[in-house]
Amino acid sequence: MTPESNGDRPPVAGEEARILDHEYDGIKEYDNPMPRWWVNMFWATIVFSIIYAINVGPVGSGDGWIANYEADMVAFREQHPEGAPTADASQLAALASDPSVLAHGKTVYGQMCAACHGDDGGGTIGPNLTDDYWLHGPSLPEILHTVSVGVPAKGMPAWDKMLKPEDVNAVVVYVATLRGTRPANPKAPEGALVNP
Amino acid sequence: MTAPPLRPSVTDAHMSEFDDVRPGATRLDSFTYDDAIVRKFLLATFIWGLVGMSVGLLVALQLANPVFNTELPWLSFGRLRPLHTNAVIFAFVGNAFFTGCYYSSQRLLKARMYSDFLSKFHFWGWQAIIVAAAITLPMGFTQTKEYAELEWPIDIAITVVWVAFLVNLVGTMVKRRERHLYVAIWFYVASIVTVAMLHIFNNLVIPAGLFKSYSIYAGVQDAFMQWWYGHNAVAFVLTTPFLGLMYYFLPKAAERPIYSYKLSILHFWSLIFLYIWAGPHHLHYTALPEWAATLGMIFSVMLWMPSWGGMINGLLTLRGAWHKVVEDPVLKFFVVGITAYGMATFEGPMLSVKTVSALAHYTDWIIAHVHTGALGWNGFITFGMMYWLMPRLFQTPLYSRKAAELHFWIASFGIVLYVASIYSAGVTQGLMWRAFDETGRLAYPDFVETVVKLLPMYWVRVAGGSLYIVGMLLMGWNVLMTWRNRPAQYEEPVVTAAPLSGRYVEPVPAAVPTGGARKGPIGRFAAMDWHRRWERMPIFFTVMTLVAVAVASLFEIIPTFLIRSNVPTIASVKPYTPLELAGRDLYIREGCVNCHSQMIRPLRHETERYGEYSKPGEFVYDHPFLWGSRRIGPDLARVGGKYPHLWHVRHMEDPQAITARSVMPAYPRMLSAPLDFERIQKAVDAMAMLGVPYGDAVNNAPALARAQAAEIGAEIEAQGGPAGLGDREIVAMVAYLQRLGVDATRTPAATASTAEIIAP
Numbered sequence: 001m002t003p004e005s006n007g008d009r010p011p012v013a014g015e016e017a018r019i020l021d022h023e024y025d026g027i028k029e030y031d032n033p034m035p036r037w038w039v040n041m042f043w044a045t046i047v048f049s050i051i052y053a054i055n056v057g058p059v060g061s062g063d064g065w066i067a068n069y070e071a072d073m074v075a076f077r078e079q080h081p082e083g084a085p086t087a088d089a090s091q092l093a094a095l096a097s098d099p100s101v102l103a104h105g106k107t108v109y110g111q112m113c114a115a116c117h118g119d120d121g122g123g124t125i126g127p128n129l130t131d132d133y134w135l136h137g138p139s140l141p142e143i144l145h146t147v148s149v150g151v152p153a154k155g156m157p158a159w160d161k162m163l164k165p166e167d168v169n170a171v172v173v174y175v176a177t178l179r180g181t182r183p184a185n186p187k188a189p190e191g192a193l194v195n196p
Numbered sequence: 197m198t199a200p201p202l203r204p205s206v207t208d209a210h211m212s213e214f215d216d217v218r219p220g221a222t223r224l225d226s227f228t229y230d231d232a233i234v235r236k237f238l239l240a241t242f243i244w245g246l247v248g249m250s251v252g253l254l255v256a257l258q259l260a261n262p263v264f265n266t267e268l269p270w271l272s273f274g275r276l277r278p279l280h281t282n283a284v285i286f287a288f289v290g291n292a293f294f295t296g297c298y299y300s301s302q303r304l305l306k307a308r309m310y311s312d313f314l315s316k317f318h319f320w321g322w323q324a325i326i327v328a329a330a331i332t333l334p335m336g337f338t339q340t341k342e343y344a345e346l347e348w349p350i351d352i353a354i355t356v357v358w359v360a361f362l363v364n365l366v367g368t369m370v371k372r373r374e375r376h377l378y379v380a381i382w383f384y385v386a387s388i389v390t391v392a393m394l395h396i397f398n399n400l401v402i403p404a405g406l407f408k409s410y411s412i413y414a415g416v417q418d419a420f421m422q423w424w425y426g427h428n429a430v431a432f433v434l435t436t437p438f439l440g441l442m443y444y445f446l447p448k449a450a451e452r453p454i455y456s457y458k459l460s461i462l463h464f465w466s467l468i469f470l471y472i473w474a475g476p477h478h479l480h481y482t483a484l485p486e487w488a489a490t491l492g493m494i495f496s497v498m499l500w501m502p503s504w505g506g507m508i509n510g511l512l513t514l515r516g517a518w519h520k521v522v523e524d525p526v527l528k529f530f531v532v533g534i535t536a537y538g539m540a541t542f543e544g545p546m547l548s549v550k551t552v553s554a555l556a557h558y559t560d561w562i563i564a565h566v567h568t569g570a571l572g573w574n575g576f577i578t579f580g581m582m583y584w585l586m587p588r589l590f591q592t593p594l595y596s597r598k599a600a601e602l603h604f605w606i607a608s609f610g611i612v613l614y615v616a617s618i619y620s621a622g623v624t625q626g627l628m629w630r631a632f633d634e635t636g637r638l639a640y641p642d643f644v645e646t647v648v649k650l651l652p653m654y655w656v657r658v659a660g661g662s663l664y665i666v667g668m669l670l671m672g673w674n675v676l677m678t679w680r681n682r683p684a685q686y687e688e689p690v691v692t693a694a695p696l697s698g699r700y701v702e703p704v705p706a707a708v709p710t711g712g713a714r715k716g717p718i719g720r721f722a723a724m725d726w727h728r729r730w731e732r733m734p735i736f737f738t739v740m741t742l743v744a745v746a747v748a749s750l751f752e753i754i755p756t757f758l759i760r761s762n763v764p765t766i767a768s769v770k771p772y773t774p775l776e777l778a779g780r781d782l783y784i785r786e787g788c789v790n791c792h793s794q795m796i797r798p799l800r801h802e803t804e805r806y807g808e809y810s811k812p813g814e815f816v817y818d819h820p821f822l823w824g825s826r827r828i829g830p831d832l833a834r835v836g837g838k839y840p841h842l843w844h845v846r847h848m849e850d851p852q853a854i855t856a857r858s859v860m861p862a863y864p865r866m867l868s869a870p871l872d873f874e875r876i877q878k879a880v881d882a883m884a885m886l887g888v889p890y891g892d893a894v895n896n897a898p899a900l901a902r903a904q905a906a907e908i909g910a911e912i913e914a915q916g917g918p919a920g921l922g923d924r925e926i927v928a929m930v931a932y933l934q935r936l937g938v939d940a941t942r943t944p945a946a947t948a949s950t951a952e953i954i955a956p
Contacts, residue, residue, distance in 0.1 A: 019453055020457055021703075022376060024304045024374060024376075024378040025300070025303040025304050025306075025378075025444075025448075026448070026454035027378065027444070027447045027448065027453070027454065028447075028454070029453055029454040029456075029457040029460070030453050030454065030455055030456060031456070031457055031458065032455055032456040032457075032458070032459070032467065032512075033267060033456070034456060034458055034505075035459075035508060038459075038504065038505065038508060041500070041501050042466075042498075042501035042502070043396055044498050045500055045501060045545075046498055047500045048494075048497060049494035049495070049497055049498050052490070052493075052494050052497075053490060053491075053494055061486060061490055061550065064486050065480075065481055065486055065550070065798055066486075068798075069798035069799065069800070069803075069809070072800050073684055073800060073803075076636065076800055078637025079636060080635065080637075084635075106246075107401055111856055112853075115843065115846060115853065115854045116840070116842075116843060122687075124842075124915075124916045125840050125842045125843060125915045125916055125917075150219055152837060152838070153837075154840070155837075155838070155839050155840030155843060157839065160637070161637075161638070161804060161805065162228045162641045163642060163644055164633070164637070164639075164641060164642075165633075165635060165637060177643050187916075193900065
C-alpha cells in the first residue's frame with residue numbers, strides 16, 4: 001500500500017517518515033501532530049466556557065433567564081399598557097359603516113366564533129347574539145371589551161391575544177349587526193333585556 | 197462506463213503480514229471470519245431503512261395535509277412519528293452499525309466473533325425487537341419519552357440483546373490476535389457501554405399492566421433524565437458508532453493511512469467525556485434549573501472541536517486520494533457524509549447557545565438539524581459502507597456502479613431539498629411566534645397562521661424525502677442484482693495469525709518523535725505512549741470508557757436530584773384526579789406530545805400567547821413529564837379552562853370544524869369508544885407507589901372517575917352537546933385538558949373541591 005503504487009503523491013513532504021509501525025487489517029496511521037488551529041480552537045471554547053460559567057460582563061447568563069424576562073416585561077408594559085382597547089367608540093362607529101370591514105368581520109366570525117355562537121349567531125355553546133338579551137352589554141365598546149378580554153369563567157377566550165386588532169374590531173362591528181336577525185335555531189335568551 | 201467494477205475482496209481478507217511475529221511464537225492459528233452474520237445485518241439495514249424512511253414520508257405527508265392521517269387510529273401522526281424516529285435510529289442506523297461492526301471487528305482483532313450463537317441471538321433478537329416496536333407503537337403503547345417510547349417488556353428485551361452484543365464483542369477482544377485495539381474498536385466499545393447505561397437509567401418505570409408503565413421520575417427530574425438519555429442516544433447511537441465505522445471503512449476504501457493517531461486519541465476521549473454533559477441544552481428556558489442548562493450549553497460549546505476532530509481525521513485521511521473520490525461512489529458517499537457530520541456538529545453547539553435555542557426550540561429548525569445528521573451522516577456513511585461491502589460479502593463485482601453513482605446524486609439532491617425547506621420552515625415559524633406589531637400585540641396571534649405558512653415548505657420536504665427514498669430503492673435493486681450473481685457456495689478464506697503471547701514489552705519509542713517534543717510529565721503525557729498501553733488492555737479500556745461517561749453523568753445527575761431548591765413546591769398543585777389521570781393516559785396513547793408542548797418559557801412572546809410561564813413545582817406529579825419538544829400545534833400548559841367542554845369535544849371530533857386550516861388529526865372515535873374505568877385503579881396504584889398522595893383514591897379510583905365523568909358528561913349536554921358521553925373516552929380527555937395549568941393559579945376554594953374528588 002505505498003502511495004506510489006496507487007499513483008498517489010505523499011501530500012506533505014517527509015510525511016511518510018511519520019508513519020507509525022503498526023497496522024490493523026492493512027490500515028496504517030500517521031503520527032501527524034494535531035492541527036494547530038484545532039488545538040487553539042479547543043482551548044478557545046474551554047476559555048469561553050469558563051468565562052461564561054463565572055458570568056463575566058456580556059459573556060454569561062447575566063441575571064438569569066427569569067430576571068431577564070421580568071425586566072423585559074416591565075419595559076414592555078411601560079410602552080404598551082395591558083388592556084388598552086384596540087379602538088375607541090368613535091373609531092368603532094366609523095368601522096361599522098364600512099362594508100369591507102363588515103365583510104371581513106363576517107369572515108373572522110365564521111372562522112373563530114361560529115363554532116360556539118352558531119353560523120347565524122343563534123348561539124350554541126355561547127349565548128344567542130341576535131336577541132335583545134345581553135350578558136355583557138350590546139354597545140360597540142361593550143362588545144369590544146367582552147371579545148377582547150373574554151369571559152374565562154364560561155370558556156370565552158380573550159380574543160385580544162388570539163386575533164389581530166383589525167380582526168377584533170371587524171368582528172365586533174359585525175357581531176353588532178347580528179342583533180335583530182332571525183336565526184334558524186335561536187338559543188333561549190340569557191342576560192338582561194336591553195331595549196334597542 | 198469503462199471504470200472497472202469494485203474489486204471483490206476475497207483477496208482483502210488476507211492477513212499475510214504479521215506484525216506480531218516474535219521470537220518463540222512458532223504456532224499459527226487458522227480461522228475464518230463470520231461473514232454470514234454480516235450479510236444478514238446488511239439486508240436488515242436495507243429493509244428497515246426503507247421502512248423507517250417510508251414511515252417518515254407518510255408523516256411528512258400528514259403534516260402537509262391532515263387527510264393523510266386517515267380514519268385509522270394506528271396511522272395517525274402522533275402514533276407514527278415515534279415509529280419513524282425509532283425505526284431510523286435503532287433499526288436502520290442500529291443495524292448499519294452492527295453490519296460494519298461485525299465485519300470490521302473480526303478483521304481488526306484478527307479473530308472470529310467470540311460466539312456464533314451470540315451473533316445470531318443478537319441478530320434475531322434485535323429484529324424481533326424492531327417488529328415488536330412496529331406493532332406496539334401504532335397501537336398506542338408508549339412511554340412517550342422521545343426515542344425511549346417502547347414499553348417496559350421490550351425495554352427488557354433490548355437490555356438482554358444489548359448485553360449479548362457487548363459480551364460477544366468483549367469476548368472477541370479478549371481472544372484477539374492483534375495486540376492493540378484500533379481506534380474503530382474504541383468507538384464501538386464506548387458506544388455499546390454507554391448506550392447500556394443510558395437505556396437502563398432512562399427507562400426505570402413502574403409497570404401498570406403488560407404494556408403500560410409510568411416513569412419513576414417526575415417533572416423536572418424526568419425531563420432531565422430524558423434529555424440526558426435523548427441527547428446521548430444521538431451521541432452514542434448516531435455519532436460514535438459511525439465514527440468507528442468511518443475509521444475502518446474510509447481508510448480501506450481510500451487506501452490511505454489515517455491522518456493522525458494523536459488526534460484520534462484526543463478527540464475520542466474528549467468527545468465521550470464532554471458529550472454526556474450536553475443534554476440539558478434541550479431544555480433551555482424551561483422549568484429546568486438554569487445552572488443545569490448553563491452546564492449543558494458550555495459543554496456543548498466545548499464539544500465542537502472534539503466532534504470536528506473526527507471530521508478532520510476523516511477528510512485529511514483523503515489527502516492524496518481525492519482523485520479517487522471523482523471515480524468512486526463509495527468515497528463520494530463518505531465525503532458528503534463526513535461533511536454533513538461537520539455541519540451538524542457545528543450547528544449543535546450553536547443551537548445550544550441559549551439565545552439561539554430561544555428561537556430554534558420547538559421549531560422545525562431542530563428537525564432540519566437532525567436530518568442533516570441522519571440523512572447526510574448516517575445515511576451516506578451507511579450507503580458508502582454497503583456499496584463497499586457488497587462485492588466483498590457477495591463475492592462478485594457490484595452489479596451496477598452507474599446505479600450507485602446515480603443513487604449518490606439523487607440522494608444528495610434529496611437532502612438539499614429536505615434541509616433547505618425545513619430550515620426555512622423552522623426559522624420562519626420561530627420568527628413569526630416572536631413577532632410583535634407596533635401596538636405591542638403579537639403579530640401572528642392565531643397559532644394556525646404560523647403553521648399554514650409552512651405548508652409549501654412541507655411539500656418541498658415531501659419531494660426531497662421522496663428522492664432520498666428513490667435512491668434507496670435504486671440501492672435495493674443493486675443489492676438484489678449483485679446478490680443474484682453470488683457464487684453457488686461462498687468461499688470462506690482461511691486466515692492465519694499468531695496468537696498473542698503472554699509476555700509483551702512495548703517497544704520504545706513507538707514512532708519517530710514529532711517536532712517540538714516536550715520533556716517532563718506533560719511531555720510524557722503528550723507522547724501518548726500511556727495510551728498505547730491502554731490499547732492492549734481491552735477490559736481496562738472498556739472500564740475506562742464507562743468511568744468517563746458515568747463520572748460525567750453523576751456530576752449533573754446528583755445535584756439535579758438532591759438540591760431541593762431546584763423544584764420549589766407550590767401548595768395548590770394537587771395530583772390529577774383518577775379521571776384526569778385516565779385522560780392523561782389517552783393523551784400519551786395518541787402521542788399528543790409529538791405536536792403539543794406543555795412548557796411555557798419565560799419569554800415575552802410566549803407568556804403573551806399562552807399565559808404565565810411554567811414553574812418547576814407544577815410538574816411534581818407528572819410521571820412521565822410531557823413538556824414536548826416540537827410545537828406543530830400550540831402549547832397546552834395552560835389550556836385548562838380556556839374553552840368550554842363542548843369546544844374540546846367538537847375539536848377532538850373534527851378539528852377543522854373549529855379551526856378551518858388546522859393540520860390536527862381528528863379523533864372521532866374518542867366520542868364513541870367506552871372508557872375503561874376499571875383500568876384506572878392500576879394507574880392510580882402505580883402512581884401511589886411512586887409517592888403521589890392519592891389518599892382514598894387508592895381504593896376506589898373507578899367509582900371516583902365515574903362520578904366525575906358523569907358530571908362532565910352532564911355539563912357537555914347542558915352546553916348543547918350530545919348526550920351520553922359520560923362514559924366515553926372523550927370525558928377523560930376533556931377532564932385532563934381542563935386541568936392543565938390551572939393549579940398554580942387556582943383559588944383556595946377550587947383547590948378544596950379538587951382535593952375532595954381525589955380524597956373525599
